[in-house]
Amino acid sequence: MNTLAIAPLFARIVDDLATHGWSQQSIFTPTDLTTQLAQECHKRAQRGQLELAGIGRGVAKVVHSGIRGDKMQWLEEGQNAAVDRYLGLMEQLRVALNQTLFLGLDDFESHFALYPAGAFYKKHLDRFRDDDRRIVTCIAYLNEQWLPEHGGELRMYLDNECVHDVLPQAGTLMVFMSANWPHEVLPSTRERLSITGWFLRRA
Numbered sequence: 127m128n129t130l131a132i133a134p135l136f137a138r139i140v141d142d143l144a145t146h147g148w149s150q151q152s153i154f155t156p157t158d159l160t161t162q163l164a165q166e167c168h169k170r171a172q173r174g175q176l177e178l179a180g181i182g183r184g185v186a187k188v189v190h191s192g193i194r195g196d197k198m199q200w201l202e203e204g205q206n207a208a209v210d211r212y213l214g215l216m217e218q219l220r221v222a223l224n225q226t227l228f229l230g231l232d233d234f235e236s237h238f239a240l241y242p243a244g245a246f247y248k249k250h251l252d253r254f255r256d257d258d259r260r261i262v263t264c265i266a267y268l269n270e271q272w273l274p275e276h277g278g279e280l281r282m283y284l285d286n287e288c289v290h291d292v293l294p295q296a297g298t299l300m301v302f303m304s305a306n307w308p309h310e311v312l313p314s315t316r317e318r319l320s321i322t323g324w325f326l327r328r329a
């Protein structure tokens with residue numbers, strides 16, 4: 127595998143994905159960027175710009191609070207410097223994934239997510255029944271000083287009935303193959319912020 131031109135952080139993610147289909151990086155987004163992204167997410171929430179997240183896509187989308195209780199807003203380029211910087215990091219990761227794993231990823235979609243205390247997202251796969259473009263899931267967590275007693279873990283259901291829990295700690299990036307790993311968000315005792323995104327393959 128030729129990973130010579132790829133920065134070590136991205137190379138580690140690529141290697142993890144190639145060997146076991148997921149990667150957890152506890153120091154991915156720089157501290158200043160993480161703080162700015164959390165501030166931007168809060169600002170949008172205060173302005174009432176976040177909407178209750180749904181299940182499914184387009185006309186098939188329904189809000190179902192028994193399945194997920196987060197609020198979200200899709201990210202767009204050119205609205206905020208921190209968001210643009212984050213999208214730039216994801217673009218570097220997209221190029222690294224294509225160079226090494228030949229995934230043919232040609233787009234990235236992502237949204238801020240805010241889980242109020244007590245909210246959760248039940249076990250699911252990140253694929254819609256009628257759309258298999260989502261290939262790789264990436265989640266960046268924005269929560270300073272998250273402690274185990276706060277709950278809110280991302281629970282990954284791995285092979286052989288094993289689970290792997292990830293604390294939504296600021297700076298952590300979780301990356302996994304969207305079709306392979308069922309996962310859920312456990313309820314937390316405090317508000318939980320993140321950016322969830324997907325690398326997409328051509329339709």
Ligand SMILES: O=C(O)CCC(=O)C(=O)O
Nearest residue numbers: 247252265280311320322
């Ligand atoms: O925030 C997380 O840890 C996971 C979110 C998730 O599974 C999703 O939005 O599909």
Ligand SMILES: [Fe+2]
Nearest residue numbers: 250251252309
């Ligand atoms: Fe998910």
